Amino acid sequence: MNEEWELLLEAGMGRGFTGTWVESGDTDAVATLLGADLASRQDCDLATAMIHYRPMAFTERVWAGPHSDGWTHVLSISGPPPVTTGLTEAGLRFLQIRTVDANVYDLFYGDGFTTGWVTQRWYGEVIAEPGSMLDPYLREVGRPECPEAVRSGSWDVEPDYHGRVCLETYLLLAGRVSGRFIDREWLGEKRTLHAIPPPLRTDAGP
């Protein structure tokens, strides 16, 4: 039913995916809050942005654009997940989903005041703090079915069953909250590639 991760794999995200969904219709403002240098902007499609793909590189790049009415999506192309403290300071709600190789990290979210995690339990079950921003959405999604002894794809570089189910639940939550799921049309859109410059250089460099 949920083929979002398949599509992201197809787009080349197997070694690491970081997506940040932000409740704001102003892409430039969101990019700025995440530290992007607007002067570096380059409008391009995902395939072009992916030329720079390198998950934990020291050079940080994001591909950002309108996601749905009132939401902006920021896809990390290189570097670690963007720092989200600026989003919370601006009172913006956000969700951040992250994988590194076969590891699926707990979903990180901010409700505009504070931040929290939707944590992973066993067999694909994920838990949100009762009364938190994502709790009602998670109740709607319900519990995953018990695991089938099925594992597809390469075990080394892709999430295994448990991680995979959690990841699909996270993507489902992001889709429900933001009102749009990742599909071929989404991946085919033109967005803006931004560089996030490092902090001011100190004198310890080579």
Place this chain on the structure above:
Amino acid sequence: MASCNKFDQWSYFEERGLADKFACSWVEAPDLRTVVTALRVEEETLACDLNHAGRWHIPYAAEDIVWVAEQDPGWVRVFTLSGWSMWWPALYALPEPGGRVFSLSCDTTVGEVEWEELPVDHWERLRQEGADLVGSSDKAQEMNFYLAALAYTTGRFIDDTWFTTPGLLCRIPEGAWSHE
């Protein structure tokens, strides 16, 4: 959570999410450059402090990423952010005759604290001062004791400024140490 007790050093790593898998070496070397060269860092580097470098902390990834900084004159610290630290022989092969190297690591999931040639000169004094009684858990108390032994030897206790010292984030190329 940072308290005024100078022995409460481990909490600085806990606060920053750097305590789940911890590995750090203290090396007697003239400067950062000497250590970085010995580690065979050839590719990417980024000048930053450890507060920023901590974003590259991926506990169980194979990529070798370290943060290197000068401490008190004569001491350089190497903080492992990612990877299995297979490059450690490099520190012992530095050309400084009689140069000391101390390494401390802690893997919270396995629950093991490991160390290499920790300085024992101050242990008696540390016990008298109660350095092994500070910390929110047995693990924290154990780490605080070793960190205190290191602090007395290398001349620097860990506090917020330890994380704002200018340093160099370094990637050690894949395969640079795998066949040693």
